Amino acid sequence: xxxxxxxxxxxxxxxxxxxxxxxxxxxxxxxxxxxxxxxxxxxxxxxxxxxxxxxxxxxxxxxxxxxxxxxxxxxxxxxxxxxxxxxxxxxxxxxxxxxxxxxxxxxxxxxxxxxxxxxxxxxxxxxxxxxxxxxxxxxxxxxxxxxxxxxxxxxxxxxxxxxxxxxxxxxxxxxxxxxxxxxxxxxxxxxxxxxxxxxxxxxxxxxxxxxxxxxxxxxxxxxxxxxxxxxxxxxxxxxxxxxxxxxxxxxxxxxxxxxxxxxxxxxxxxx
Amino acid sequence: xxxxxxxxxxxxxxxxxxxxxxxxxxxxxxxxxxxxxxxxxxxxxxxxxxxxxxxxxxxxxxxxxxxxxxxxxxxxxxxxxxxxxxxxxxxxxxxxxxxxxxxxxxxxxxxxxxxxxxxxxxxxxxxxxxxxxxxxxxxxxxxxxxxxxxxxxxxxxxxxxxxxxxxxxxxxxxxxxxxxxxxxxxxxxxxxxxxxxxxxxxxxxxxxxxxxxxxxxxxxxxxxxxxxxxxxxxxxxxxxxxxxxxxxxxxxxxxxxxxxxxxxxxxxxxx
Numbered sequence: 001x002x003x004x005x006x007x008x009x010x011x012x013x014x015x016x017x018x019x020x021x022x023x024x025x026x027x028x029x030x031x032x033x034x035x036x037x038x039x040x041x042x043x044x045x046x047x048x049x050x051x052x053x054x055x056x057x058x059x060x061x062x063x064x065x066x067x068x069x070x071x072x073x074x075x076x077x078x079x080x081x082x083x084x085x086x087x088x089x090x091x092x093x094x095x096x097x098x099x100x101x102x103x104x105x106x107x108x109x110x111x112x113x114x115x116x117x118x119x120x121x122x123x124x125x126x127x128x129x130x131x132x133x134x135x136x137x138x139x140x141x142x143x144x145x146x147x148x149x150x151x152x153x154x155x156x157x158x159x160x161x162x163x164x165x166x167x168x169x170x171x172x173x174x175x176x177x178x179x180x181x182x183x184x185x186x187x188x189x190x191x192x193x194x195x196x197x198x199x200x201x202x203x204x205x206x207x208x209x210x211x212x213x214x215x216x217x218x219x220x221x222x223x224x225x226x227x228x229x230x231x232x233x234x235x236x237x238x239x240x241x242x243x244x245x246x247x248x249x250x251x252x253x254x255x256x257x258x259x260x261x262x263x264x265x266x267x268x269x270x271x
Numbered sequence: 272x273x274x275x276x277x278x279x280x281x282x283x284x285x286x287x288x289x290x291x292x293x294x295x296x297x298x299x300x301x302x303x304x305x306x307x308x309x310x311x312x313x314x315x316x317x318x319x320x321x322x323x324x325x326x327x328x329x330x331x332x333x334x335x336x337x338x339x340x341x342x343x344x345x346x347x348x349x350x351x352x353x354x355x356x357x358x359x360x361x362x363x364x365x366x367x368x369x370x371x372x373x374x375x376x377x378x379x380x381x382x383x384x385x386x387x388x389x390x391x392x393x394x395x396x397x398x399x400x401x402x403x404x405x406x407x408x409x410x411x412x413x414x415x416x417x418x419x420x421x422x423x424x425x426x427x428x429x430x431x432x433x434x435x436x437x438x439x440x441x442x443x444x445x446x447x448x449x450x451x452x453x454x455x456x457x458x459x460x461x462x463x464x465x466x467x468x469x470x471x472x473x474x475x476x477x478x479x480x481x482x483x484x485x486x487x488x489x490x491x492x493x494x495x496x497x498x499x500x501x502x503x504x505x506x507x508x509x510x511x512x513x514x515x516x517x518x519x520x521x522x523x524x525x526x527x528x529x530x531x532x533x534x535x536x537x538x539x540x541x542x
Contacts, residue, residue: 055329075330189542
């Protein structure tokens with residue numbers, strides 16, 4: 001793996017950038033975590049695979065909409081769509097990870113030099129959207145308050161297999177005050193395109209989590225007295241399931257370095 | 272095309288049959304319109320295609336969830352799933368249409384003798400589910416009241432193309448009393464898995480419909496005074512788009528002869 005990429009930093013107010021401006025800045029070389037960029041617009045995960053695996057992955061997403069909510073697909077030969085108008089999926093994300101045979105090969109701010117005509121890109125919803133909705137509705141989001149990355153866990157919950165892809169669900173955990181668990185369920189269930197309602201409320205052991213203070217990914221958060229751990233399907237699931245199958249070639253966004261889309265968060269709200 | 276298939280008729284109360292019982296009866300040779308069978312359970316459209324077209328079709332469904340809401344997919348080699356427990360997709364629908372090069376070849380009650388190992392089956396939501404919800408909420412459904420098939424129209428609304436598949440949207444029309452249009456929108460928007468909210472309310476000409484009394488498919492219904500024509504995306508869209516591409520081989524359910532699934536209608540309701 002290459003050394004850590006250090007790019008320019010953006011000096012203005014990232015929340016005020018339009019998605020198109022943000023993508024231009026990343027295309028021009030800025031490397032940054034995208035949390036807080038282009039407020040009100042949906043950010044997304046990327047998984048790019050050769051056409052050969054594309055049907056199986058699309059089917060995996062259809063069968064597992066909670067961990068793998070698809071916002072859009074770029075067919076082989078396509079590098080843009082209405083989710084990234086005038087954009088280029090090969091350069092508009094601040095940082096990419098390139099995998100060969102399921103192993104991380106490099107971390108780069110641009111993948112045009114390794115791009116192939118047979119690559120299909122899957123744009124997958126991200127929990128940033130529902131966290132905004134939780135905060136706006138007065139439900140606290142602990143890992144944000146504690147300045148940490150969300151804790152994520154491998155579980156004993158199986159996904160529905162599809163072709164070459166199978167494996168357990170990865171979940172994210174947010175401690176929610178007992179009196180607001182119902183609100184958290186109600187609010188996130190209105191966002192099925194970004195993981196939707198929780199998959200589990202309470203007892204971590206029941207879904208195979210040995211120690212809720214030792215996450216498999218992200219960072220541990222303190223669980224305040226009076227809160228209940230609530231678990232949502234996590235976008236790390238498809239990435240983990242894909243790498244398990246050791247695809248000959250794959251590209252993903254680097255964690256925290258998301259695609260900023262032209263879709264407003266509110267667009268993904270159902271009644 | 273073969274002569275019309277005349278099978279046994281079911282003499283009992285079809286609404287009281289479990290989905291599994293209904294599928295057994297059809298497997299054993301009964302040929303019947305399925306309207307009214309297994310009350311409370313979702314009925315579905317079938318499109319079966321060779322693996323070669325499967326990615327493009329799955330992508331078409333992902334991009335066009337309103338006309339093409341996927342409830343499930345049977346991969347090549349699979350003939351059953353949790354939507355039809357202990358079932359067989361090749362025999363459990365009362366009547367099938369077999370197409371060769373986009374042309375109707377035969378209408379048969381069983382497709383086991385033409386089945387191939389490379390066939391992928393797409394199970395697509397049907398408006399029966401939301402019509403039940405409309406009626407239960409006191410919104411009249413005119414074509415049912417008038418004892419007719421729902422009127423359907425080709426429109427000027429484009430679908431999002433995917434691979435080899437493209438073409439205009441087909442819509443179904445239901446005249447709704449002006450005071451209940453908002454209710455009809457609210458109720459059907461809670462069923463995104465079965466076409467969801469209307470795509471158009473009012474003026475048929477605005478979506479390229481020349482004469483609302485001459486549908487392209489189904490039957491004309493009287494539009495009572497005080498009602499507004501309301502248009503929903505229709506499951507005939509994917510069938511029409513698929514045949515337009517002249518696939519070498521395809522199987523669909525015969526109109527009105529649906530797959531009865533183990534999923535309850537209510538399971539497809541969002542908050």
